[in-house]
Amino acid sequence: MDADIVDYSLLAGVSVALATGLAGLVARPGDMWLFLVHGGVGITLVGFLSLKLWRVRARIRAGVRARSGRVAVSILLTVLAVAALATGIAWVFGAALPGAFTLLFVHGVLGVATTVVLVGHLRDRLRLPSRATLRDRRQTLSWVGMVTLGAAAYRASDALGTARRDTGSREQGSDGGNEFPVTAWVADDPDPLDTETWSLSVTGAVxxxxxxxxxxxxxDAEQRALLDCTSGWYSEHDWRGLSVGELLDTVEPVSGASWVQFRSVTGYRWSLPLSEARDSLLATHVDGEPLSHGHGRPMRLVAPGRRGFQWVKWVTEVRLWRRRDYSEWVAIQVSGL
Structure with a gap:
């Protein structure tokens, strides 16, 4: 296969893998195709990367002997790419890391780093394949064959791997009360709230x-819902607490109110469309147990179909908006700092 086609395939594949990986963080139940594309592209990249490394092996050896800076970047890129692919595949087959970080989280970090280095690496090297190359039937068949082989390998790995949701998450702690993992999106870690003095404000377009x-x-509202965390686990529980729909009825949203934002004592916040928010729950109990501090005591949002980082913990305010507050994308990154 032509070297320029391999380079473009690597760039396109890494870009698609990054885009689908990031989009998967906020995927809804109807967006599961994102994870299929992500996995299929990832396995296909193994083939293209192997072909690339085989082609440049002599050049890399010569660059190492000459202590070339450009070759050093190439080696760094190779290490990052191999590590990103390896951690993703290892996660599929049930591997785990000790400590707080999952292989899926490490895989995501390595994927972002690989993309950044790859763009810089190819900036002065990438060339469009010639028209003759693009029209070459053998080149087309080779490329289609590589992609088909990657798709088949992905389906095989998916069938042989450990039990997971389409998001890649594994089950942990379902129906066990507060025994499911405690996580924070970035750095949220407030002091425990005094339940005796805690209050809930409803503000904004009401x-x-x-x-x-x-x-x-x-x-006294109850709901069974599955919490799927972006760090790679999911847990299903019976939640009890305050119906958001009933809460909103007591304050009467004004005409034009379209978004309901749930705000944490830390400043962390996330919004749901009004119609969706009405069906959500502000939970105080899980499987009959009062929420622990780590899980958001005294109150956390339960938003079925949303990823875990959108289930706001330590809720102290519900605010209604006519338009979505996009500053929340910044708030979730810096609220605990």
Whole structure:
């Protein structure tokens, strides 16, 4: 296969893998195709990367002897790419790391790093394949064959790998109360809230803003929902707490109110469309147990179909908006700093 086609295939493959990986962080139940594309492209990249390394092996050896800086970047890129692919494949087959970080999380970090280095590496080297090359039937068949082989290998690995959701997450702690993993999106780690003095404010686009003490609210709504964390685990539980729909009815959203934002004591916040928010829950209990501090006591959002980082913990305010507050994308990165 022509070297320029291999280079473009690597760039395109890494770009698609990065895009689908990032999009998967906020994927909804109807977006599972993102994970299929991500996995298929990842396995296909193994073939293209192997072909690339075989072609440049002599050049790399010569560059190492000459202590070439450009070759050093090439070696760094190779290490990052191999590590990103290896951690993804290892996760599929059930491997795990000790400590707080999962292989899936490490895989994501390595994927981003690989993309950054690859773009810089190819900036002065990438050339468009000639028209003759693109029209060459053998080149086309070779490329299609490589992609087909990658897709078949992905299906085989998916069938032989450990039990996972389409998101890649493995089950941990379902129906075990507070025994499921405690995580934070970036650095949220507030001091425990005093449940005796805690209150919930409802503000923004409502007929009358109100603040409720715990004694003012009925925590008897129940919902079974699955929490799928982007770090690679999922857990299904029976949640009990306050119906968001009933809460909103008490404050009467004004005409044009379209988004409901759930705000943490840390400043962390996330929004749901009004219709979706009505079906969500502000939980105080999980499987009959009061929420632990690490899981958001006294109250956390339960948003079925959303990823774990969108289930806001330590909720102290619900704010309604006519338009979505996009600053929350910044807030979730810096709220705990």
């Amino acid at each position: 007929a009358a803003e109100r603040t409720f003490d715990a004694g003012d609210l009925a925590f």
